[in-house]
Amino acid sequence: MTISLKNIGRRFNREWIFKGIDYTFADRESYAILGSNGSGKSTLLQVLNGSLVPSAGDLAYTYESKLVNPEDVFTYLSLAAPYLELIEEFSLSEIIEFHFKFKHYKPGLDKQAVADTLGLAGSRNKLVKYFSSGMKQRLKLALAFCSDTPMLMLDEPTSNLDTQGIDWYLSLIEQYSANRLTIICSNQEHEYSFCKNRLSIADYKS
Ligand SMILES: Nc1ncnc2c1ncn2[C@@H]1O[C@H](COP(=O)(O)OP(=O)(O)OP(=O)(O)O)[C@@H](O)[C@H]1O
Numbered sequence: 364m365t366i367s368l369k370n371i372g373r374r375f376n377r378e379w380i381f382k383g384i385d386y387t388f389a390d391r392e393s394y395a396i397l398g399s400n401g402s403g404k405s406t407l408l409q410v411l412n413g414s415l416v417p418s419a420g421d422l423a424y425t426y427e428s429k430l431v432n433p434e435d436v437f438t439y440l441s442l443a444a445p446y447l448e449l450i451e452e453f454s455l456s457e458i459i460e461f462h463f464k465f466k467h468y469k470p471g472l473d474k475q476a477v478a479d480t481l482g483l484a485g486s487r488n489k490l491v492k493y494f495s496s497g498m499k500q501r502l503k504l505a506l507a508f509c510s511d512t513p514m515l516m517l518d519e520p521t522s523n524l525d526t527q528g529i530d531w532y533l534s535l536i537e538q539y540s541a542n543r544l545t546i547i548c549s550n551q552e553h554e555y556s557f558c559k560n561r562l563s564i565a566d567y568k569s
Pocket residue numbers: 375376380398399400401402403404405406407550
């Protein structure tokens with residue numbers, strides 16, 4: 364998936380969060396969107412994944428040389444973000460089954476393999492609402508990584524993870540981020556050090 368931005372800006376009320384972004388997110392490349400707290404990283408990610416409309420400029424999506432309708436972009440996307448809620452009444456087993464009614468598994472994976480990836484195979488019947496914040500974060504990441512989509516977007520991927528969890532995240536990056544457009548919003552180097560390209564929100568403030 365390629366995303367091309369022409370003069371993109373977004374404001375809330377009268378405040379421009381960013382403007383004048385001319386940039387191409389190229390297929391199969393990795394990008395870090397960088398900036399301090401409140402600078403607009405999540406806002407840009409939401410503009411990129413179609414959940415927020417830009418206040419200015421044009422956005423185009425291309426997949427396998429064909430233009431993609433912005434309304435269909437979500438079908439190409441795996442997203443893990445703090446503002447994305449899990450369905451707390453589901454058990455681990457049920458939430459994996461539910462998620463993969465809408466997405467395909469990465470080749471070679473199934474429900475059991477996703478639970479094994481999480482290291483929570485023994486908690487298949489545990490309700491998500493009883494998961495710790497770190498377990499919930501792992502679950503969001505595993506669902507995103509294990510879905511076979513050409514676009515992976517992660518916002519603050521290691522929030523609530525301990526050092527072991529951060530190593531686990533990095534192993535998922537190695538296994539599952541190749542050959543898909545990967546975009547990470549972060550201000551922690553360990554989350555995005557592998558990204559070949561960097562975009563700093565501060566460059567688009569005026
Ligand atoms: N729905 C909204 N209405 C008004 N202002 C908003 C809205 N969403 C975000 N903002 C403002 O936009 C700015 C950028 O917020 P955003 O969440 O994109 O920053 P961020 O760089 O992701 O921050 P953090 O690192 O803390 O997650 C902030 O000033 C925020 O208050």
